[in-house]
Amino acid sequence: MTASISLSGVGRTFGATRALADVDLDLEPGVIGLLGPNGAGKTTLLRLLATALPPSQGTVRVLGRDPQVPAERTEIRRRLGYLPQEVGFPRGFTAFAFVDYIALLKEWPQPDARHAEVRRVLDQVGLADVATKRIRAMSGGQRRRVVLAQALLGSPPVLILDEPTTGVDPEQRVTLRTVLAEIARTSIVVLSTHQTEDVAALCERVIVLDRGRVRYDGQVTELVRQAAGRVWLADQPDPTARVSWRTGTGRYRNVAAHARDGVEHVEPSLEDAYLLLRGDLPHGKPAEEVAS
Amino acid sequence: MTGWHVDDETLRHYVERTDSVAEGASVERHLLNCAQCRARVNTAATAVDLAVVDLAAVWDGTRDAVEVPRPSVFERLLRALGLPAHEAQLVAVASAFRGVWLVGVAAVLAFAAGAAVIGHARGLWFFLAVAPLAPCLVVAFSYDRRWDPALEPETVTPYPTLRLILLRTVAVLAVALPAVLLLGLVVPGAAPFAWLLPAVGFVALVLAASTWASPLNAAIAVSAAWLMTVWLLAARAASPSAVLQPWTQVAFLVLAAASFGTFLVRRRHVRQLRPWR
Numbered sequence: 001m002t003a004s005i006s007l008s009g010v011g012r013t014f015g016a017t018r019a020l021a022d023v024d025l026d027l028e029p030g031v032i033g034l035l036g037p038n039g040a041g042k043t044t045l046l047r048l049l050a051t052a053l054p055p056s057q058g059t060v061r062v063l064g065r066d067p068q069v070p071a072e073r074t075e076i077r078r079r080l081g082y083l084p085q086e087v088g089f090p091r092g093f094t095a096f097a098f099v100d101y102i103a104l105l106k107e108w109p110q111p112d113a114r115h116a117e118v119r120r121v122l123d124q125v126g127l128a129d130v131a132t133k134r135i136r137a138m139s140g141g142q143r144r145r146v147v148l149a150q151a152l153l154g155s156p157p158v159l160i161l162d163e164p165t166t167g168v169d170p171e172q173r174v175t176l177r178t179v180l181a182e183i184a185r186t187s188i189v190v191l192s193t194h195q196t197e198d199v200a201a202l203c204e205r206v207i208v209l210d211r212g213r214v215r216y217d218g219q220v221t222e223l224v225r226q227a228a229g230r231v232w233l234a235d236q237p238d239p240t241a242r243v244s245w246r247t248g249t250g251r252y253r254n255v256a257a258h259a260r261d262g263v264e265h266v267e268p269s270l271e272d273a274y275l276l277l278r279g280d281l282p283h284g285k286p287a288e289e290v291a292s
Numbered sequence: 293m294t295g296w297h298v299d300d301e302t303l304r305h306y307v308e309r310t311d312s313v314a315e316g317a318s319v320e321r322h323l324l325n326c327a328q329c330r331a332r333v334n335t336a337a338t339a340v341d342l343a344v345v346d347l348a349a350v351w352d353g354t355r356d357a358v359e360v361p362r363p364s365v366f367e368r369l370l371r372a373l374g375l376p377a378h379e380a381q382l383v384a385v386a387s388a389f390r391g392v393w394l395v396g397v398a399a400v401l402a403f404a405a406g407a408a409v410i411g412h413a414r415g416l417w418f419f420l421a422v423a424p425l426a427p428c429l430v431v432a433f434s435y436d437r438r439w440d441p442a443l444e445p446e447t448v449t450p451y452p453t454l455r456l457i458l459l460r461t462v463a464v465l466a467v468a469l470p471a472v473l474l475l476g477l478v479v480p481g482a483a484p485f486a487w488l489l490p491a492v493g494f495v496a497l498v499l500a501a502s503t504w505a506s507p508l509n510a511a512i513a514v515s516a517a518w519l520m521t522v523w524l525l526a527a528r529a530a531s532p533s534a535v536l537q538p539w540t541q542v543a544f545l546v547l548a549a550a551s552f553g554t555f556l557v558r559r560r561h562v563r564q565l566r567p568w569r
Contacts, residue, residue, distance in 0.1 A: 050448050077450040088441020090385055097361045098442070101385055105449035109378040115356055131359050150445055 004028055005049060005158065005188055010058035011212075012044050019044040020212045023058070029157075031184040033199030033220070034192035035274055036209035042192040043085050043162055045209065049190060050082040050160045062158060076158075078107070081151035085162040089135045095122060095146045096131040102150040121149040124179050126172055140167035148176070152183070159183060161191040165198055177202050200224075200270040208277055216277055220270060227268035227276050229259035242279045298322055298329045303336045364389070370463055382456060383463045386434040398471075401426055405475045416532040419479055421522040424490035425515045427468045428498045432511030434460040437563055439508070454559055461495060486536045489544035494518065496551035503558035 005027040012020040020041045034042050047053040048060055051067045063079055065072035089098055099118045108114035122128050125145040130138065135146055144167050151159060159180075165173050180189055180202060193199060199206055199220060206223060208216035216223060233251045237244035241254035254263075255272045257279060298306070298319055305311035306319045323330050330351060363371070367384035371377055383389070404422040407415040433439050435457045440446065447453070469488065476487070494514050501510030525534060534540065 052444060052448050074450045074452075077448055080448060082445060082448050084444040087445060088443075090441060094359075094361060096359045100360070101381070102442075102445055102449065104378050104382050105446055105451040107450055109376075111356075111360075111377070112352065115360060116352065119355065119359075147445070 004061075004063065005190075006061045007048075007055075008059050010048065010055045010060060012041075012048060012053065013056045018212055020048070020055075023212075023214055025207070025214070025217065027188050027190065029184060029186055029188050030204055031180055031189045031191065031202045033203035033206040034190060034209065035194075035196065035199060035206060036192075037278065039211075040209040041212040042209055044212075046082075046160050046162050046190065046192055047084075049158075050080060050084075051076055052082070052084075079157050081153065081156040081159045083147050083151040083159075083161045083164055087147045089143070089146075091136075093135050094132050095127055095135055095138070095142075095149070098135060098146055099150045099153070103153050106153055108153070117153060118149075121152040124152055125149045126175055141169055141172060144168055145172065145176075152179075155183065155187070157187045159187055159189045161189065163193055164191055165193060165195055173198065196269070196271040196274055206270075208274065210278070223273045223277065224268055224270055227255070227273040229265060230256050230276060231268040231272045232260060232263040232265045234263065243275055296322075297326065298332070300336070303329070303332060304339070307333060307337045366467065369467060373466055375459075375463070379459060382451070383459050386440070386460055389430075389434065389460075389463075401472055401475055405478055414526065416479065417522055417526045419476070420487055420532055420535055421519055423472055423476065423487040424494055425518060426472060427464050427491045428494040428514060429511050430468060431461050431464045431495050432498050432502070432507040434464060435502075436506055436508040438506070454562065457499075457562065461499065465492070465495065486532070486541075489541050489548070490518070490535070493544040493547040493551065496548040496555065500551040500554040500558070502563065503555060503561035506563060 005025070007023050007025045010020060010023040011018065023045065034045065036042050044053065048055055049062065051062070051073050054068060060067055062076045065076050067073045067076055090101075093101070096118060099122060100114065103114045103118055108117060119128065119131070122131050125148050127142065127145050127149060130142065133142075135143055138146070144164065148161070148164055151161065161180075164180075165176060168176065177198070180191070183189060184202075191198070191202075203220055205218065206216070206220045207214060208223075232238075232254050233247070234254055235251060237246075237252045238254040238256065240260075241256045244252050244254045247253050253266070255268075255275055257276065302311065302315065302319060306316060309316075311319070323333070331348065363381070364384050366389045367380045370380035370383060375383070400422060404419045407418045437443055469491065472491075473485070473488070476485070497514055498507060498510045501507075501513070504510075505513075
C-alpha cells in the first residue's frame, strides 16, 4: 500500500486566533515543500501532521489511520519522524546520548540494534565524528542535524521537518538534500522552510500557505513558469516592479506583476515566483481573527 | 566515506602480517573509516586459515565503549533495584534526577536532619516540615513540561507518556524514601517515620493536582500549604508528636489513596496528553 496523508476541511484555532482554515490536502511519497511567511500556519500544519496537535475542525488521516483515536495515534507515531522547529536538549547530553534517548522512546529497547541505528542516522547527517561531543558545545547547524538524526530513526514512512536546514552550512545542506531525496523514494517528506532554493532543489510539489490558507498547491515548475517574462535585469531599479534589488554584478533584478517587453529577461527562480505570488495576496495580519 | 578500497593482495598481506609497518598502519587507518573493507577482513582471514574474529562485533563493542555515555549513579541504582536497563535510562534522563538538583535536595534534607538533632522541638518541626516535601518536589520536576527541554520530539513517540510519568514517580519513591529514612535515623524519637505517609500522600496529591495544573505549580501549592500547617502548629507550641497520632497518619493514608484514585480517573488530563483529551 502506498503511504499517504489526507487532510479534509482541517482548521486549527488558538483562542481567538485562526492558525489554519479549510485545508484540504492529499500527500503521497516524495518531498513536499511548504512555503509561507512567518505566521502563515506552516508550523501548525506540521504539528498536526506529526500528531503533536489535534485539529479544531476537519479530519486528518495519516497512513490510513485517524490520529484522534489513541491506538491509531500510537501506530502513526511508530511510523513517523518529526523535526520540530525548536528543540532543547537535556543538560550534559552528547549527540549520541540524545538520539539514543529518543530511540528508546521509539521502542528500540535492544541496546545492540539501537546503538547501530543511532550510529546509522548520525552518519547519515554527517555527525559520526562528533557523536561524543556535548550538544551544548556544538554549532547551531550541528544541533539542527542532531535533531534531524532522531527524526530519521527507523527510516520512517512519514517524515515531518520544520525548517531542517536552518543554520546548516551549504556543503551539509547539499548532503542533507541527497539524504532526503533518497528517503523520499518511499516516504512522504514534508518540509517547511524559508529557503526557496531548498524547495527548488528537492521538491516536485510545493504548497504555499498564507494566513492559514493554502494559496498554491502544485508543481514547483508550474509556479516558476508563472513568473516567466516578469523578471529582468536593468541598470536601474524599475519603479513599476513589485520588488527590485541590486545584484552582485551591480545590476538590478526587477520582478514585476505583469510581463514586460523590451527588457533583458532572465530565467525566473522559485524565489521570484514566490515573491510574485505573495504580492498577489492581500497583506495583513499573519493570522486571522476568528469571527465571534 | 571514500572511493578507494584496500585491494585483495594488500589485505592478504595485512591479515598474514607480511606487510611493512607503514603499509599495515595505512590499512588500519583506512579500516577505521571503511565498513566495506572491515567486512572483507574476515573473509581474507578465513582464506588464509587464520582464526576468524567477528570484527564487526569487536568494532561495535569498541564504539560502544567510546560513544555510549556511562550511566549516572541514579540510573545504576535503578538498575540495581531491578528496573530494566532501557527503562532505567528513560527515567534517569529527567532534569530532576541529574547532578546539582539531587545534591541540593540531599543537602537540604541533611541540614533539616542536623537541625532536628541539635535543635530539639523546633529542629524536629523543621525536619518534619522539609522531609515530606522533598519527594513530591522531585516528582514534580521529573515530568513538568518547563523542565523538559526535549518535550516536542518526546511527545510524538509511541512510548506511553503516563507510563513514563508513573515510572519516574515510582523511581523517586524507591530511591528517596529509603535515603531520607536512613538520614532520619539520626533524628531522635519516632520522627524518622512520621514523615513517610505525608510524603506518599503529597506525591499522590501532586499527581492528582497535575491533571488540573502544572506539576510544579501543584507541588509548590502543596509545599506552601504544608509549611503553613507546620508553622501554625509550631506557633501554637504543639508537640511534633501531633503528626505521629494514628488518626493523622490514617488521614495521610486516605489522602494518598484518594489522590491516586483521582489521578487514575483523570489521567488523560495530564498536561502532556491534554491536546488530545
